[in-house]
Structures are given as C-alpha cells and as structure tokens.
Amino acid sequence: MSQIVSMTINGEERELALEPYRSLLDTLRNEGGLTGTKKGCDVGDCGACTIIMNGKPVNSCLVLAVEAAGAMIETIEGLQLAPDKPHPLQEAFMRYGSAQCGFCTPGIIMMAKALLDENPNPTEDEVRFGIAGNICRCTGYTKIIEAILATAADLQRAKSA
Amino acid sequence: MKRFEYHEPASLEEASRLLAELGATAQVLAGGTDLLVEIREHLRPVTHVVNIKRIPGLRDFACDDAQGLRVGALITAREVETSPQVARLFPNLVSAVGQLGSIQVRNRATVVGNICRASPSADTLPPLIADGARLSVFNGNGERSIALEEFFTGPGRTVLRPGEIVTGISVPPPGAHSGRAYIKHGRRKAMELATVGVAVTLEREAGHCREIRIALGAVAPTPIRAREAEALLRGEAFTPERVAAVAEAAMTESTPISNVRASAEYRREMVGVLTRRAITLAMEAIQ
Numbered sequence: 001m002s003q004i005v006s007m008t009i010n011g012e013e014r015e016l017a018l019e020p021y022r023s024l025l026d027t028l029r030n031e032g033g034l035t036g037t038k039k040g041c042d043v044g045d046c047g048a049c050t051i052i053m054n055g056k057p058v059n060s061c062l063v064l065a066v067e068a069a070g071a072m073i074e075t076i077e078g079l080q081l082a083p084d085k086p087h088p089l090q091e092a093f094m095r096y097g098s099a100q101c102g103f104c105t106p107g108i109i110m111m112a113k114a115l116l117d118e119n120p121n122p123t124e125d126e127v128r129f130g131i132a133g134n135i136c137r138c139t140g141y142t143k144i145i146e147a148i149l150a151t152a153a154d155l156q157r158a159k160s161a
Numbered sequence: 162m163k164r165f166e167y168h169e170p171a172s173l174e175e176a177s178r179l180l181a182e183l184g185a186t187a188q189v190l191a192g193g194t195d196l197l198v199e200i201r202e203h204l205r206p207v208t209h210v211v212n213i214k215r216i217p218g219l220r221d222f223a224c225d226d227a228q229g230l231r232v233g234a235l236i237t238a239r240e241v242e243t244s245p246q247v248a249r250l251f252p253n254l255v256s257a258v259g260q261l262g263s264i265q266v267r268n269r270a271t272v273v274g275n276i277c278r279a280s281p282s283a284d285t286l287p288p289l290i291a292d293g294a295r296l297s298v299f300n301g302n303g304e305r306s307i308a309l310e311e312f313f314t315g316p317g318r319t320v321l322r323p324g325e326i327v328t329g330i331s332v333p334p335p336g337a338h339s340g341r342a343y344i345k346h347g348r349r350k351a352m353e354l355a356t357v358g359v360a361v362t363l364e365r366e367a368g369h370c371r372e373i374r375i376a377l378g379a380v381a382p383t384p385i386r387a388r389e390a391e392a393l394l395r396g397e398a399f400t401p402e403r404v405a406a407v408a409e410a411a412m413t414e415s416t417p418i419s420n421v422r423a424s425a426e427y428r429r430e431m432v433g434v435l436t437r438r439a440i441t442l443a444m445e446a447i448q
C-alpha cells in the first residue's frame with residue numbers, strides 16, 4: 001500500500017506516493033526524476049548514491065524513502081550556484097580532471113561537500129578518510145583528492161579576502 | 162527490494178507487542194544499514210519491518226567521569242565516534258566505531274544495532290566487553306539488564322526473546338589508573354571486516370595489575386573474554402615473561418575458523434601478537 005511522503009529536495013517541497021519498501025535512492029531517481037544520484041551496488045559499499053540528508057552524508061540506497069518524511073535532502077542537482085554556475089567543487093573536478101567515466105563523481109562531490117562543510121581545512125589524510133566509502137574504479141583517487149584540497153584552499157582564500 | 166509490511170510504532174510497548182505477534186520474520190529497523198542489505202540480498206526472510214525511530218526516549222547520549230557512558234538505541238556510530246567526551250574516556254571505543262563501514266554508513270548505523278546483529282567480527286564488541294558494558298532490554302512490561310559478554314549465543318544469535326528490544330547500552334566509568342586499547346587487524350585500512358580484534362582494559366596499582374579484561378573478536382562464534390589469560394596477570398607485575406604467557410594463553414582460548422579473510426592458524430598467531438601489543442598500549446594509556 002503506498003503512502004504520501006513529503007520531503008524537501010534541493011529546497012523544494014515534494015510530495016511523493018511511495019511503497020514503504022522503496023529505497024530513497026530509487027525514489028529520487030524514479031519518482032523524483034533526479035538521476036544524478038547513481039546506483040552502483042545498492043548495498044552501501046560504493047558511495048555512488050551519496051546524498052546529504054538533514055546535513056549528513058548518507059548512502060541513499062540504505063535509507064527507506066518513508067524514513068525521509070520531513071527530511072531535508074540535498075542531491076548533486078541542487079549543488080550548482082546558478083543554472084550556468086557550477087559549485088566550486090564541480091569547477092575543481094573539471095579543472096583537475098577528477099572524473100573519467102564519471103559514475104562515482106556525483107557521490108564523491110556530495111561527500112566532499114559534506115566533508116568541507118564540517119571541516120573547511122582538511123589534511124590530505126582527512127580527505128582520504130572522508131571519502132573511504134566512495135569507490136572510484138577509474139581515477140586512482142589522486143586527482144579527486146587534489147581537487148578537494150584545492151577547493152578547500154580556494155574557499156579559505158575567498159573567506160579571508 | 163523485496164516487499165514487506167512497514168510499521169512505525171509510537172511506543173516501546175507497541176513495538177514489543179508487534180514483534181511478539183509477528184514472530185521471527187519481523188525485524189527491528191534502527192539504522193537499517195545491515196537489515197536493508199540482508200533483505201535486498203535475500204539473506205534473511207523478512208515480512209515485517211518495525212521502525213523504532215519514532216519512539217521517544219531512545220536517544221540518550223551521555224558520557225562523563227561520574228556516570229561513565231550511556232548510549233541509547235538510536236544513537237549513531239558517527240555520533241559516538243565524533244564525541245570529544247567519549248574520545249577522552251573511551252578512546253578504544255572511538256577507534257572501534259570509526260572502523261564500521263564508511264562515514265555515510267556510520268551516519269545511519271546505530272551502535273546498539275551493530276551489537277544486536279551479533280556479528281563475531283563486529284569491531285564495537287571487544288572494547289565494550291573489556292570495559293564491562295551492560296545492555297538495557299525492554300521486555301514488554303519492564304527493563305532487564307544483561308552483561309554484554311553474556312548477550313551472544315552464536316553468529317547472528319543473542320539471548321533476546323521474542324518481543325524484547327534493546328533500549329541502550331551503558332559502560333561504567335573508567336577506574337583509577339586504568340588504561341584501554343583496541344587493535345583491529347585487517348588487510349586494508351577502510352571498509353574492512355576484522356580478521357582479529359583484541360581489546361584490553363586494565364588497572365594498575367603499585368606496579369601490579371589490579372584488574373584486567375581481555376576481549377577477542379573474530380576468533381570464535383561470538384566475541385569472547387580470555388579469562389585464563391586475564392587470571393595469569395591479575396595481581397602480578399607486568400614483566401615481559403608474564404605478558405608473553407598471557408598472550409600464549411589468549412591464543413589457546415581462541416577457537417578461530419579459516420575463511421576467505423584468513424586461516425585459523427594465522428588468526429591464532431595474531432591473537433598472541435595483538436594481545437601483547439594491546440597490553441602495552443593499554444599500559445601506556447594509563448594516566
């Protein structure tokens with residue numbers, strides 16, 4: 001039996017009719033039409049489905065959509081500052097060539113955003129620890145870590161300027 | 162995902178009644194990071210999911226010198242991992258919870274849920290057992306208290322009866338001149354199950370060992386206390402020979418299996434190495 005669940009997705013109030021056994025990931029992608037969040041493993045191992053729920057990064061494949069009733073959800077689609085203005089992390093990922101096939105990228109960028117929100121000036125080790133749950137089979141991580149550290153430095157500089 | 166009926170009880174009484182009525186294929190959902198995987202991969206037949214997140218009173222979280230630690234059933238691993246008070250009094254637990262999955266998982270997974278899955282290799286169990294943790298269990302009318310080390314009966318199995326719900330875990334305050342350590346041995350740094358986990362909590366008095374508890378993970382069907390090893394050190398001086406004998410005894414008490422992560426022989430050897438190392442670390446941690 002489906003029920004109506006309302007949640008705020010990228011600042012917009014949404015009401016979705018859901019079966020209780022649906023994951024938040026499937027719901028965002030199907031009912032929500034937001035396919036930027038990826039399904040890699042569907043069991044919490046790869047991090048491709050990372051979104052920010054009530055300020056915390058989580059695997060959306062491990063959340064039931066009904067549990068998100070009343071929650072604030074942020075996905076990769078809500079990150080850009082304006083329609084033609086990417087988020088600084090997105091800029092840095094392009095500049096550093098941090099995406100190859102790109103499948104892990106939305107999840108890693110959401111994880112990186114949560115990391116920088118909590119710790120604006122992370123060490124390389126802290127970045128590595130932070131993205132340990134995001135698997136990338138293409139890049140070898142080096143360029144991803146460079147882009148995250150560069151974004152942190154840019155944001156710090158912008159703040160003190 | 163497989164279909165199931167979903168329940169959101171508003172009280173412990175209601176949740177307990179539901180679980181008792183619905184039987185073994187009804188499961189409690191707290192963080193869901195294990196349960197949803199088990200449902201999706203058909204590892205566990207589940208017809209009813211009972212979400213306990215709307216029940217009030219399951220979010221206590223307190224840690225201080227006088228009372229020790231109290232963690233309600235809905236407190237996440239990440240909350241424990243990032244608490245400065247827990248880091249000060251129970252650094253062994255913080256290092257263990259930080260090993261559970263990824264940050265994304267730890268933002269959902271609860272410490273009590275991790276305990277209730279009763280995995281022999283769960284990292285949180287050895288340090289909590291070494292520190293004498295107890296569980297509060299709601300049984301329909303009232304609460305009973307169970308020592309964590311007596312909670313497990315086998316892999317995935319506990320002493321919980323139908324309709325019982327663990328509401329929280331408490332750990333007594335650290336004793337004077339006590340030190341604690343947890344060492345996890347795996348093949349890589351993150352997203353790894355323990356091959357062997359060793360926790361030691363000890364108290365020193367006048368150069369002697371006043372009290373010691375050694376808990377071993379992933380080397381028996383449940384986490385275990387190495388009681389014979391402990392007895393060799395209790396009341397004795399920390400000489401290298403003594404500590405070597407303790408490590409030897411801990412190896413004998415473990416009954417590991419061989420699986421894809423390591424052979425039984427290797428695990429037993431590592432129990433010896435890590436017990437010695439954990440005793441040294443726990444000694445160094447005494448303040």
Ligand code: FES
Pocket residue numbers: 038039040041042043044045046047048049050059060061062
């Ligand atoms: S799809 Fe959720 S962690 Fe892989």
Ligand code: FES
Pocket residue numbers: 098099100101102103104105135136137138139
């Ligand atoms: S860019 Fe292909 S998986 Fe990361």
